[in-house]
């Protein structure tokens with residue numbers, strides 16, 4: 535299930551939700567203030583810094599694959 539990022543227009547807090555594709559543009563209420571005035575923003579799941587650590591770790595242990 536894809537992760538979508540939303541931002542509240544009332545309190546400007548950002549939050550992420552796991553939702554089905556069919557629901558990604560439906561309204562969702564802000565977990566901070568309960569407002570329904572939220573915008574879906576660009577999903578950031580492809581940007582995470584965690585992937586860099588995984589990449590360097592697999593590089594150092596690449597000899598195990600031979």
Ligand SMILES: [Zn+2]
Nearest residue numbers: 542545564567
């Ligand atoms: Zn809010």
